[in-house]
Amino acid sequence: MIDALPFLMAATLAVVLFAGYPVALTLAAVGFLFFAIANVLDLMPLIVLFNLPLRMYSNLGENLIYPAVPMLLFMGIALERSGIARELLTCLNLMLRRVPGSLAIAVVIIGVILAPSAGLIGASVATLALIALPSMLAQGYRIPFASGSVAAAGTLGLIFPPGLMLFFLAEHLDVRLGAMFLATVFPGLVLTVLYVVYLLARSIVDPSQAPRSTKPEDISALQFAVYVIRSLALPLLLVLLVLGSIIAGVATPTQSSAVGAAGAILLMALNRSLSFRLFYEIAMATAMMTAMVFLIVMAATVFSFVFIYLGGGDAVTDALHGLGLGRWGTLLSILGLLLVMGFFIDWIEITVIVLPIVAPALGALDFSDYLGSPNLSMLWIAVLVALNLQASFMTPPFGFALFFLKGAAPPEVRLEAVYRGVAPFVALQVLGIVLVLLFPLLATWLPIYAFGSM
Amino acid sequence: MATSRPRYLIEKLEAAVAWFCAVPVVILLPLLIGISVYDIIGRQFYNTGSTRLQELEWHLFLTLVMTSIGYAYLRDIHVRIDVFRDRATDRTKAIIEVIGYVVALVPFCLVVVVYGSELALMSFATDEKSRAAMGLPMRWIIKSTLPVGALVLLLAGSCAFARNVLFLLGEEPRPAPGSDG
Numbered sequence: 182m183i184d185a186l187p188f189l190m191a192a193t194l195a196v197v198l199f200a201g202y203p204v205a206l207t208l209a210a211v212g213f214l215f216f217a218i219a220n221v222l223d224l225m226p227l228i229v230l231f232n233l234p235l236r237m238y239s240n241l242g243e244n245l246i247y248p249a250v251p252m253l254l255f256m257g258i259a260l261e262r263s264g265i266a267r268e269l270l271t272c273l274n275l276m277l278r279r280v281p282g283s284l285a286i287a288v289v290i291i292g293v294i295l296a297p298s299a300g301l302i303g304a305s306v307a308t309l310a311l312i313a314l315p316s317m318l319a320q321g322y323r324i325p326f327a328s329g330s331v332a333a334a335g336t337l338g339l340i341f342p343p344g345l346m347l348f349f350l351a352e353h354l355d356v357r358l359g360a361m362f363l364a365t366v367f368p369g370l371v372l373t374v375l376y377v378v379y380l381l382a383r384s385i386v387d388p389s390q391a392p393r394s395t396k397p398e399d400i401s402a403l404q405f406a407v408y409v410i411r412s413l414a415l416p417l418l419l420v421l422l423v424l425g426s427i428i429a430g431v432a433t434p435t436q437s438s439a440v441g442a443a444g445a446i447l448l449m450a451l452n453r454s455l456s457f458r459l460f461y462e463i464a465m466a467t468a469m470m471t472a473m474v475f476l477i478v479m480a481a482t483v484f485s486f487v488f489i490y491l492g493g494g495d496a497v498t499d500a501l502h503g504l505g506l507g508r509w510g511t512l513l514s515i516l517g518l519l520l521v522m523g524f525f526i527d528w529i530e531i532t533v534i535v536l537p538i539v540a541p542a543l544g545a546l547d548f549s550d551y552l553g554s555p556n557l558s559m560l561w562i563a564v565l566v567a568l569n570l571q572a573s574f575m576t577p578p579f580g581f582a583l584f585f586l587k588g589a590a591p592p593e594v595r596l597e598a599v600y601r602g603v604a605p606f607v608a609l610q611v612l613g614i615v616l617v618l619l620f621p622l623l624a625t626w627l628p629i630y631a632f633g634s635m
Numbered sequence: 636m637a638t639s640r641p642r643y644l645i646e647k648l649e650a651a652v653a654w655f656c657a658v659p660v661v662i663l664l665p666l667l668i669g670i671s672v673y674d675i676i677g678r679q680f681y682n683t684g685s686t687r688l689q690e691l692e693w694h695l696f697l698t699l700v701m702t703s704i705g706y707a708y709l710r711d712i713h714v715r716i717d718v719f720r721d722r723a724t725d726r727t728k729a730i731i732e733v734i735g736y737v738v739a740l741v742p743f744c745l746v747v748v749v750y751g752s753e754l755a756l757m758s759f760a761t762d763e764k765s766r767a768a769m770g771l772p773m774r775w776i777i778k779s780t781l782p783v784g785a786l787v788l789l790l791a792g793s794c795a796f797a798r799n800v801l802f803l804l805g806e807e808p809r810p811a812p813g814s815d816g
Contacts, residue, residue, distance in 0.1 A: 201720025201728070202735035203713035210739035213746075234751035234781055241697055242777060245689055248696035252668055432675060435692060439671030446668075461661060468660040469712045472703035476713060480743060527714065 183224065187493030190215045191538070194484070204530055205473075205480035212483035215491065225490060236486060237479045246348060246358060249438040250474065253343060255467040256423070256438065257295060257305075259445035260416060262463055263454040266295055267312050268412035274316075276409065282384030282391040284320060285330040288313045289376050292334030293341055293369070294420050306335030306582045310589035321392040324594055326383065329602025332586050333376055333610075336574045339528065340567045341369045343427055343434055345474075347567065349532035354540055354563045356556075358434060360628040362427055364564045367623045371616060372568075375609045383605075415451065419444040428631075474529055481533040488538065498542040508546045512562065515539050516569045523573025524580060531570060557625050564624040565617060572610040575603050641801065645794050649709055652791045656706035660699065667695040686769040694777050701784025705791040711812040729799040729810035736799075740792040747785035755779035 194211045198204060219225040241247065260266045270291050277283035292309060309331050317327040339346050342362035351361040384391040423441040426432040432440070449455040488494070501511050518539070522531050548558035574582040577600040587596050617623050674688040707713055720728065757763075759775035791812075798811035 198716045199719050200731050200735075201715045201717050201723065202731055202739060203708070203715055205713055206735060206739040206743060209743040210735070213742045214738075230746055231750045231753065234747055234754050237747070237751075238754065238778060238781060241700065242693055244693055248667060248671070248692040251664065251696065251699060252671065255664065255668070435671060435689075436675045439668055439675065442668045443672050461657075464660050464664045465657065467664060468656065468699060468703040469707045469710060472700055472707035473712050473714060475700045476704045476707070479747075483743065483746075530714075 183222070184492070184496065186215060186219065186491045187488055187496045190484075190488055190491070190493065194534075203476075205476040208477070208534065209480040209483040212480075212485075212487045216487050219487070219491060225487070229490070233483055233486060236482045240478060240482055241475060246352075246434055247475075249343070249433075249435040250345060250348065251467050251471040252435070252438040252442040253345065254470050255463060256419075256441040256445045258466050258470075259442070259449060259463050260295060261308050261312075262459065262466070263445075263449045263452055265412075265416055265445075265448055265452055265454075266291065266308070268452075269294070269416050270312055270316075272409060272412040276413070278393065280381070281388065281393070282380045283393075284313070284317050284322065285327065285380045285384070285391060286377055288317075288330055289334045289337065289373060289380065292337045293373055294417065295338065305338055306332060306585045307589040309335045310586050314590050314594070318591065318593075323390045324598040325602030326390045327602070328586060328590060328594055328599045329604070329606055330376075330380060332575050332580075332582050332599065332603045333606035335586070336571045336582050337369070337372060337376070339571050339574070340365045340372075342366065342424060343438065346528045346532065346570070348434070349529065350536070350563050350567055353532055353536040354543065354559060354566070356560050356563045359427070360556075360560055360632065361563055362434075363627040363631055364560050364624045365567055366428070366627055368564055368568060368613060368617050371623065372610065372613045375613060376606065379605060379609060411451070415448055419448060477529055478533055481530075481537075484534060485537050493538060494541050497538050498545060501539075501542045502545075508548065511542065512546055512548075512565075515543060516565060519566060519569055520573040520576070523570050524576065528570050528574075536566075552621055552625060557621075557629070560628060561617075561621045561624050565614065568610070568614050568617060572607065572614065575610070576607050577603060639806070641797065642806075645797050648790060649794050652705050652709055652787055652794070655787055656703050659702040663695050663699050663702075667692060667699070670695070686765075686767050687771055690765055690767070690771045694771070697777060698780050701780040702787070704784055705787035705789075708788060708791045709794065709812050725810050726803070729802050732799045732810060732812075733796060733803070736792055736796040741789065744785045744789035744792070748782045748789065751782035751785060752779070755782060 190211060193214070194208065197211060198207055200207070202210075216225055216230070220227065260269075270287055273287035273290060274284050277287055280286060288309060291313070292305070295305070295308070310328075314327060314331055317331075318324065338344060342365060344365075347361050347365060348358065350356070351358040380391075419441060422444065423437045426437040426440065427434055446455065446460075449459070501515070504511070504514070506514060519531060519535065522535055543562055544559065546558070546562070547555065548561065549555050552558040552561050574580050577583060580603070583596070583599050583603065586599055587594065590599075670688055671692055674685050674692070677688070678685050720731075723731075755775050755778040758778045762772075763774040764770065764772045765774070795811040798807050801807040802810050
C-alpha cells in the first residue's frame with residue numbers, strides 16, 4: 182500500500198490535470214491530498230509542511246540565473262509588440278525574394294532568432310502565426326506548407342540558446358547552463374539546415390506550393406540599405422550580442438539578458454514606437470508570464486516534496502531498472518514517455534514535474550564509455566531531452582504547438598492541413614534526434630572545445 | 636441590473652489586486668534591467684564588487700513574481716490543460732473553479748501564508764543576513780514577500796470564488812476568472 186502511494190500520486194495527477202483547473206494549483210492540491218493520506222497513515226507529521234515555504238524560497242530566491250527569465254521575456258515581448266519582429270520578417274523576405282520559398286525560409290530564421298526569448302512554446306508559435314501566416318497565405322502559399330513551416334519554426338527556437346527551456350533543463354538535470362547552451366548549438370543548426378533544405382527542395386520541385394514574392398516597388402539602393410540596417414541589422418545585432426556574450430562566456434545569462442532587454446528598449450526608441458503606454462503593456466505581459474512560470478515552480482515544490490518524501494524518486498528508478506531494458510532501452514523509454522507527455526502539457530510542467538522524478542533514473546544511466554565522462558553523458562542526455570520535447574510539441578495529432586497555431590491562424594486554416602504540413606518536419610526532427618544519438622559529438626564538441634575536458 | 640453590494644465589494648478588491656501588481660511591476664522591472672546593466676558596466680570598467688547587486692537582482696525578481704501571481708490569476712493567465720475544458724459548459728467551469736478554490740487554492744495559500752510568515756519572522760528574530768561577506772542584510776524583507784504574495788493570490792481567488800457562486804445563483808453573466816476581466 183505504502184509502496185504504491187507515489188504511483189497513485191502520479192496517476193491521480195495525470196487524471197485531475199484534465200479538469201482544467203490551473204496546473205500549478207492542481208499540482209499543489211494533489212500534493213496536499215497525498216500529504217493528508219500519509220498524515221492519516223502516520224507517515225508524515227504536520228510539521229513537515231513548514232519545509233514547503235523554505236523550499237519555495239530556496240528554489241526561487243538565492244538563484245542567480247532566474248532573474249534572467251523576466252528580462253528575456255521582456256526582450257521577446259518587446260520585439261513582438263513594437264512591430265520590430267514583423268519588420269524583420271518583411272525585410273528578410275525582401276532580401277530572399279529570389280530564393281524559392283523565401284517567406285517560409287524567412288519564418289524559420291525568425292523562429293531561430295526570436296523564439297528563444299518568447300518563452301513558452303504556445304506564445305512563440307502564436308506570435309509567428311500572427312506575424313507570418315496571413316502574408317504567406319496572401320502570397321498564395323499552400324496552407325499545409327505554410328502552417329507546417331510556421332509550427333516547425335516556432336518550436337525550433339525552444340532549443341536555441343538562450344531558450345528558457347534550457348534554463349530549466351540544466352537546472353533539473355544538474356548540467357552547467359553554459360554547457361547546456363553550447364551543446365544545443367550544433368544540433369539546432371543541423372535541424373535548421375534540414376528544415377531550410379526541405380523548404381527549398383519542396384519549393385523548387387513544386388513551385389505552386391510557394392509562389393515567388395512579388396517585386397517590390399522601385400526604391401533606390403541607398404533607401405534599401407537604410408531600410409535593411411534599421412529593420413534587420415539592428416535586431417540581429419542585438420540577438421547576436423545576447424547569444425554571443427553567453428557563448429563566449431563574457432557575460433552570465435542574467436547579464437546578457439539585461440543587455441537584451443535594454444537593447445530592446447533602445448530599438449523601440451529608434452523605431453519611434455517607444456511610449457509609456459507600450460512600455461507598460463510589455464512590462465505587464467512580462468510580469469504575467471513570469472508569474473505563470475514561477476507559480477508552477479512554487480506549486481510543483483509541494484508535489485515533488487510529498488512525492489519524494491513518500492519514496493517516489495527511488496520507486497521510479499527501481500521500477501525502470503526492474504523492467505530490465507538495459508541503459509539504451511531505459512533511455513529510449515524515458516524519452517518516449519516525455520514525448521507522450523509533451524502532447525498534453527508545455528515544457529515548463531514537464532521540466533518542473535516530470536524531470537525531477539526521472540532525473541535520478543537518467544543520472545543512473547552511465548554512458549561514460551560512449552561519451553567519455555559522466556558529465557558529458559548527462560549533457561548529451563539533456564540535449565536529447567530538449568530535442569525530444571521539441572519534437573513532441575509538433576507531432577500530430579496532439580502536438581501542443583499545433584493547437585496554438587490553429588488558434589492564432591486565420592479561420593480557413595484547418596487542423597488537418599496543419600497535420601499534413603508538419604508531418605515532413607516531424608520526420609526531419611526524428612532524423613535530427615537519431616543523428617545526435619549516433620554522433621554524440623554533435624552535442625558535446627562545442628562544450629568540450631569551450632571548456633576543455635569536462 | 637444595478638450593481639449589487641457584494642459585486643461592488645468584489646470589484647473594489649479586484650482593482651486593489653490589480654494595483655498591487657501594476658505599481659511594483661512598472662517600478663521593479665526597469666529597476667531590474669537597469670541594475671543588471673549597471674552591474675555589467677561596473678564590473679567591466681570600474682571593477683566594482685557586485686555581490687550586493689547580484690543579490691539585489693534576485694530580490695527584485697522574487698518580489699516581481701510574488702506581486703504578480705495574484706493578478707495573473709484574475710487575468711486567467713495561469714496555464715490550464717484545456718482539452719476538455721474548452722468543451723465544458725459555463726456551469727461546469729464555474730463548479731470546477733469553486734471546487735478548485737476549496738481544495739487547491741486555499742490550502743496552498745494558507746500553507747504559504749502561515750508557514751511563510753513564520754519563516755520570515757524567524758529570519759527577522761535572528762537578524763538573518765546573506766551568507767556572503769559582502770551580501771545584503773535583512774533577509775526577512777525578501778522572505779516576507781512569500782506570505783504577502785500568497786495572501787494576494789488568496790484574495791484574487793476569493794474574488795473569483797465569489798463571482799462563481801454568484802454565477803451559479805444566476806447573478807453573474809459569466810464564470811470567473813475570465814481573460815477579459
